[in-house]
Amino acid sequence: MSKKLRIGILGTGNIAKQFAAGVQRGYRCSLAAVGSRSAASATSFARQFGIGATHGSYDALLKDKAVDAIYISGPNSTHHEWTLKALRAGKHVLCEKPFALDAGQAEEMFDVAHAAGRVVMEAFMYLCHPQTAAVVDAIHRGQIGKLKLIRTAFCYCTNKIEGNIRFDRKLGGGALMDIGCYCVSLSRLLTGEEPAAIHAETLLHKTGVDELTTVSMRFPGGVQASFTCGMLTHADNTAHLSGDRGWIEVPWPWKPTPDKSGFTITQSIAPRQDQKSPAKPTAPSIPPRQTVNVPVEGDLFGIEADEFATAVLDAKPTKVPRAFTMGNMQVLDEIRRQIGLRFE
Numbered sequence: 001m002s003k004k005l006r007i008g009i010l011g012t013g014n015i016a017k018q019f020a021a022g023v024q025r026g027y028r029c030s031l032a033a034v035g036s037r038s039a040a041s042a043t044s045f046a047r048q049f050g051i052g053a054t055h056g057s058y059d060a061l062l063k064d065k066a067v068d069a070i071y072i073s074g075p076n077s078t079h080h081e082w083t084l085k086a087l088r089a090g091k092h093v094l095c096e097k098p099f100a101l102d103a104g105q106a107e108e109m110f111d112v113a114h115a116a117g118r119v120v121m122e123a124f125m126y127l128c129h130p131q132t133a134a135v136v137d138a139i140h141r142g143q144i145g146k147l148k149l150i151r152t153a154f155c156y157c158t159n160k161i162e163g164n165i166r167f168d169r170k171l172g173g174g175a176l177m178d179i180g181c182y183c184v185s186l187s188r189l190l191t192g193e194e195p196a197a198i199h200a201e202t203l204l205h206k207t208g209v210d211e212l213t214t215v216s217m218r219f220p221g222g223v224q225a226s227f228t229c230g231m232l233t234h235a236d237n238t239a240h241l242s243g244d245r246g247w248i249e250v251p252w253p254w255k256p257t258p259d260k261s262g263f264t265i266t267q268s269i270a271p272r273q274d275q276k277s278p279a280k281p282t283a284p285s286i287p288p289r290q291t292v293n294v295p296v297e298g299d300l301f302g303i304e305a306d307e308f309a310t311a312v313l314d315a316k317p318t319k320v321p322r323a324f325t326m327g328n329m330q331v332l333d334e335i336r337r338q339i340g341l342r343f344e
């Protein structure tokens with residue numbers, strides 16, 4: 001059997017559990033150790049996922065010689081500190097999104113990784129998923145003609161405010177950092193460009209973080225993109241991509257599951273005012289619609305872990321390259337500047 005990448009999980013919260021379960025369903029990583037601020041939490045996590053080594057502090061985890069790479073799953077404000085420490089301890093790093101609090105932190109994290117000769121990647125799991133590649137491919141093959149408009153949403157409505165890291169300004173909370181970062185990244189991925197203009201509006205929660213943010217972006221090639229992200233609002237959480245010959249609807253752009261993987265392509269038909277006057281009024285024709293199923297073997301987080309392992313073990317480029325993460329962080333910085341969201 002080929003060598004597996006031995007992962008140490010740093011932090012034992014919600015996403016760490018999803019990631020650990022994904023690693024178990026993947027092929028190229030093993031769960032070597034877990035570290036928590038609480039020894040009891042590390043032990044309980046280890047028991048749940050059958051992990052042999054537990055550490056009652058993050059520093060102890062970084063000293064574990066049986067760990068090749070650290071998965072950083074703490075609040076956004078901890079990503080910079082623990083990524084740097086892990087890299088300096090000789091580990092590769094897979095760090096949860098958003099990679100850092102700002103572009104300055106992100107730049108330093110990549111510089112330190114480069115100097116240490118270690119791989120670092122932002123854990124944007126949907127970017128590793130074949131559905132995302134299939135959508136990009138459909139656009140590039142001209143399935144909807146020239147891409148003109150991108151509309152996305154990523155919202156949820158939570159009851160938990162107290163003790164929720166997403167409502168803590170000092171921990172880098174807020175809807176933009178938590179889920180708006182997905183929408184920014186998809187627009188940049190599909191256009192292959194950085195926005196030339198950005199306009200953001202927000203509703204700040206009394207905790208000081210943004211609870212509902214809407215952004216519009218204009219890209220140099222002419223594409224316009226808009227998105228909404230919110231933590232106290234329901235939305236359809238889809239991606240609509242419009243061109244001059246049709247449009248694509250992605251019902252589950254952010255968290256595709258094996259049975260919900262795919263999208264539809266609808267071909268435009270001539271608008272009624274462009275058609276010859278019918279003798280009597282007719283119902284509008286139904287435009288032809290094609291469903292594209294993307295067969296996927298494996299779990300969203302398992303695919304991500306395997307992609308990261310491929311970058312480390314086979315010395316391949318990461319699925320989320322430095323330039324891509326840096327571009328995202330710069331857009332997030334500008335939006336935060338416009339909506340007055342500060343973390344200090």
Ligand SMILES: NC(=O)c1ccc[n+]([C@@H]2O[C@H](COP(=O)([O-])OP(=O)(O)OC[C@H]3O[C@@H](n4cnc5c(N)ncnc54)[C@H](OP(=O)(O)O)[C@@H]3O)[C@@H](O)[C@H]2O)c1
Binds near residue numbers: 015037073074078124
């Ligand atoms: N990719 C995705 O699909 C996805 C989904 C959700 C979240 N995320 C990202 O993952 C990160 C964590 O989110 P989560 O939902 O897992 O949060 P969570 O359930 O609140 O867990 C965060 C964990 O971070 C550790 N931690 C370290 N310092 C902390 C502090 N000052 N306050 C609270 N916890 C602290 C804790 O682990 P210990 O007690 O064990 O030290 C805690 O369990 C965020 O960066 C978020 O953006 C990604």
